[in-house]
Amino acid sequence: MNAVVARLTAGELLGRRRGVVLVILPAVMLLLAVLARSADEPVKVTILTIVAFSLVVPLLGLVLGTGAIASEIDDGSIVYLLAKPMSRYAIATTKVVVAAAVTVALAAVPTWAAALVLGLSTDVAIAFALAAALAGICYAAVFVLLSVATRSAVVFGLLYALVWEGVVGGFVPGARVLSVQQWALGVAEGVLGPAAAADIGLDAAVGATTGLLLMTGVTLGATWYAGQLLRTLRVTGDG
Amino acid sequence: MSELVLAGVSRWYGNVVAVNDVTMTIGPGITGLLGPNGAGKSTILNMMGGFLAPSAGAVTLDGEVVFKNTDIYRRVGIVPEGEALYDGITGRQFVMANARLQRLPDPAAATAKALDLVDMTAPADRGLATYSKGMKQRVKMATALVHEPDVLLLDEPFNGMDPRQRLHLMDLLRAMAAAGRTVMVSSHILEEVEQIADTIQVLIAGRHAASGDYREIRRLMTERPHQFTIRCSDPRSLASAVIADGSAAGVSVHEDGVDVQAIDVGRFTRLLPRVAREHGVRLHEVTPADESLESVFAYLVARR
Numbered sequence: 247m248n249a250v251v252a253r254l255t256a257g258e259l260l261g262r263r264r265g266v267v268l269v270i271l272p273a274v275m276l277l278l279a280v281l282a283r284s285a286d287e288p289v290k291v292t293i294l295t296i297v298a299f300s301l302v303v304p305l306l307g308l309v310l311g312t313g314a315i316a317s318e319i320d321d322g323s324i325v326y327l328l329a330k331p332m333s334r335y336a337i338a339t340t341k342v343v344v345a346a347a348v349t350v351a352l353a354a355v356p357t358w359a360a361a362l363v364l365g366l367s368t369d370v371a372i373a374f375a376l377a378a379a380l381a382g383i384c385y386a387a388v389f390v391l392l393s394v395a396t397r398s399a400v401v402f403g404l405l406y407a408l409v410w411e412g413v414v415g416g417f418v419p420g421a422r423v424l425s426v427q428q429w430a431l432g433v434a435e436g437v438l439g440p441a442a443a444a445d446i447g448l449d450a451a452v453g454a455t456t457g458l459l460l461m462t463g464v465t466l467g468a469t470w471y472a473g474q475l476l477r478t479l480r481v482t483g484d485g
Numbered sequence: 486m487s488e489l490v491l492a493g494v495s496r497w498y499g500n501v502v503a504v505n506d507v508t509m510t511i512g513p514g515i516t517g518l519l520g521p522n523g524a525g526k527s528t529i530l531n532m533m534g535g536f537l538a539p540s541a542g543a544v545t546l547d548g549e550v551v552f553k554n555t556d557i558y559r560r561v562g563i564v565p566e567g568e569a570l571y572d573g574i575t576g577r578q579f580v581m582a583n584a585r586l587q588r589l590p591d592p593a594a595a596t597a598k599a600l601d602l603v604d605m606t607a608p609a610d611r612g613l614a615t616y617s618k619g620m621k622q623r624v625k626m627a628t629a630l631v632h633e634p635d636v637l638l639l640d641e642p643f644n645g646m647d648p649r650q651r652l653h654l655m656d657l658l659r660a661m662a663a664a665g666r667t668v669m670v671s672s673h674i675l676e677e678v679e680q681i682a683d684t685i686q687v688l689i690a691g692r693h694a695a696s697g698d699y700r701e702i703r704r705l706m707t708e709r710p711h712q713f714t715i716r717c718s719d720p721r722s723l724a725s726a727v728i729a730d731g732s733a734a735g736v737s738v739h740e741d742g743v744d745v746q747a748i749d750v751g752r753f754t755r756l757l758p759r760v761a762r763e764h765g766v767r768l769h770e771v772t773p774a775d776e777s778l779e780s781v782f783a784y785l786v787a788r789r
Contacts (some may be wrong), residue, residue, distance in 0.1 A: 250720055261573035321569030325629060329534065329563040330586040331555050423562045477553050481536050481565065 251340040259313050259348055267309065268348075271302045272356035279360035290364045294374065295448070298360065299427040303353045303378050304321060304407035307345075307385025310352075312400055314345040314386075318394035325481040335473035338394070342387045342469045349382035355478040370446060373437040379428035383460045388426075391468040394475045424452035424465070432457030487547050487560060487635035487667050488512045489533060496528050505691040506542070510668055515662045517678030518671040520688035523789040526609030526671045527566075529688065530640050533669070534563050546636065559587070566640040568621055570613045576600070576624045583628040586734035589725040592631075599627040603657065619650035626657070627727040636667045644678050650758075655681045675702070711750045711773060715757075718767035726760040727753075742769075 260268075275297050282293050318324040327337055358375035362368070385407075392406075393399040414421045422428045428451040435443040436454020443449070450457070489511040496504040504525040520526050531537035532544050535558075537553035544551050552556050571579055581598055584592035600609045605624040608616070616624065622642065629637060639658075643651050658681055662668050672678045678685055685702045687695040695702060717723050724743045732753045735746040747753035760769050761762045 248586070248783075251583050254574075254582060257573040258571060318569075322565050322567035323569040323571065325534075325563060325565045325567075326571075327586065329558050329561070329629075330538065331558045331588070332586060333555070461755060477534060478538065480531050481534070 247343060248332060248336050248340050252344050254327075255314050255341055255344040256348070259310060259446035268306070268352055269381055270348045271306055272352055275356055275360050276301050276363060279363040287366070290366060291370075291446045294360060294364060294366070295431065298353070298357045298374065298378055299381065301372040301429060302356070303430075304427070305350075306349050306353045307382055308389050308400070308403040308407050310345040311342075311347045311386045311389025312403060314393075315390055315398050316339045319393060319479065320397065324479065328476070328479065330365060333473070334476040335436070335470065338390065338469050338473035338476055341421060342390050342465070342472070345390060346383040346453070349386045350379045353382045354379035366446070369438060369442065372379045373434040375385045376437060377430040377434035379424050380433055380458070380461050384424065384426050384429070384465050387465040387468040389474075391472040391475075394472045394479065396442055417455060419451075420468060425451070426461065428452055429457035429460045433461075486513050486665055489551075489636060489667060489669070490545050491529070492543050492545070494529075494532060494539045494544060496525075496537065496540045503691050504532070504539075507691075507693040508542075509541045509693060509696060510685050511667060511686075513662070513665050513667050514683040515658055515668045515681050517672070517682030517685040518669060518688060519675060519678050519685050520671075520686070520694075521673050525691040526673075526688055527640065528691075530638060530671060532620045532639055534561070541614075558632050559632065561636045561638065562632065562634035564625050564629045564637070564639040564642055566642075566644065567727070568618065568645075570621060571626070572614040575610050575612055576605060576616065576620075576627075579613055579624060580609075580627045580631055584631045587632040589632055595631050595633075598628075599631040600624075602630060602670060603627045604653065612641070617646060618645045622646060622650065622654070623643055625652070630661075637661060637669070639668070641671055641673070643672065643674070651677075658710060711747045711753075713745045713747060713753070714742065714770075714772045715745060716769040716771075717761070718769070719764070722764045723766045724763060726764050727756070730756055730760065763782070 278293065278297055282290055285293070315324070318327075328334075348384070354375045357378040358371045361371035361374050387398065390404050392403055396402060410421075411425055411427050415471050429446065431450035432452040433454050434448045436457075438446075438448065452460070491507050491509050494504060494507045495502065507529065518526055519527065528537065532539050533551065535544075535554055546557050546561065547558065564741065571582075574582075577596060577600065581596045582593055582715045584595045584599075589595045597606070600606050602625045605620065605623050605627060608620060613621070613624065622645075626642075642654060646654065658668050662683070670678060670682065679702070684696065684698060687702060688691065715723070715741050720738045720741065720743045724738045725744070727745055728736050732747060732749050733745050734748045737744045745753070757771065758768070760766075
């Protein structure tokens with residue numbers, strides 16, 4: 247971690263137009279929650295699961311994970327960080343931590359609020375918020391890595407977030423095991439306990455322990471590998 | 486006093502050779518790295534800055550390999566070509582962030598000193614987004630100078646500067662060189678580097694085409710043979726007169742004119758109107774062949 251890098255990154259993430267875009271997604275989720283208040287409980291849970299875990303959390307992770315570093319790599323200003331006697335892993339870790347912190351704030355808190363607006367129990371709200379926070383951290387790390395690995399991070403990230411996580415991860419049986427949202431929902435299921443989870447129709451593809459281990463592993467692995475790639479990042483343009 | 490050494494350095498990307506067996510030593514004073522766009526200057530700068538591994542050979546700073554060696558940045562300052570900065574902060578905050586990342590004992594004092602050096606003290610507390618091109622360039626300089634490096638690498642620093650800013654930057658670089666620092670400036674414009682560089686390294690198509698002081702480079706460039714295409718009324722008699730004079734190495738005659746390979750351009754351009762008048766030849770058009778920097782460089786490479 248490096249405080250100076252953290253401050254610069256936070257300034258870039260929250261400044262300019264991105265700040266506005268960032269509040270739209272949680273706002274849409276809350277709006278949908280208000281509209282779905284009178285639905286049956288299983289329908290409410292399904293709506294919250296889809297909106298939060300297939301849409302809001304992965305998209306916020308994408309915007310923030312790439313925003314934390316991709317634009318700096320694109321425009322070359324990353325050189326101000328790289329041309330310093332500083333560990334590349336510290337740069338990568340800081341970028342992931344800042345992106346993850348903002349994702350958690352913007353994804354977990356509205357997920358919790360949306361659950362309460364829907365009239366779900368406090369336990370369900372807390373379990374979903376925790377799952378959203380963990381998924382947000384994992385996405386932030388994955389998208390920071392993607393930004394360092396490719397200049398088309400946003401395109402690949404969108405494909406991954408919407409197609410894989412949204413469609414494949416949500417519905418295709420075998421592939422569900424390899425989906426961050428299923429790992430996160432596994433944790434939510436574990437927090438609620440089998441009976442309560444069955445009550446609201448929550449059935450994740452993996453158990454809580456497996457989900458937690460996979461998310462931790464992916465987060466740490468992606469951060470480490472992003473640092474590894476930063477060690478050999480070409481910093482200037484054409485010839 | 487620091488010395489940056491490239492020993493037999495090549496860099497290729499797949500089948501494309503970007504830099505081909507370059508050996509050069511960059512010592513104290515100002516060195517100009519001159520070459521047309523796409524000649525491999527950026528690749529060389531990336532290798533000098535430790536961001537890119539040479540495919541063959543080695544880049545060392547005072548004997549230490551620079552690639553993946555983050556310790557070198559205590560002694561090296563890099564001014565990138567790009568204009569992108571962190572828009573949400575002021576010039577002073579930006580330079581200060583660089584000073585902190587260098588872990589300087591007194592970042593505030595170092596920041597003030599660097600800003601003063603580039604004459605940016607007055608606008609230092611304005612947002613970076615409000616700066617003009619020249620101001621951004623100077624703040625970039627300040628970020629690279631804040632830790633008082635022995636080696637300064639600048640990528641096309643004069644791009645987009647007005648003449649006054651250019652002179653100011655040249656003075657600044659000369660002062661650094663006079664203090665015994667090693668300064669390297671890349672550029673694609675000879676006139677730019679010859680005004681400040683003690684030594685010029687010419688790079689063309691990834692190869693080290695020439696090196697020396699600017700007078701030597703200038704002489705190589707002006708003494709090369711020049712190609713002229715001449716349209717005239719009587720190509721045969723003009724051709725024989727030009728050959729007889731001896732200022733041309735080769736003449737080829739075609740339907741409505743001649744192509745001349747002049748050895749001594751000055752002499753040839755004085756001779757041509759006189760010979761034409763003497764032989765009653767009417768000159769319709771005299772065109773010097775491609776005078777672009779690329780053709781000048783191409784000549785330098787072909788010489789080797």
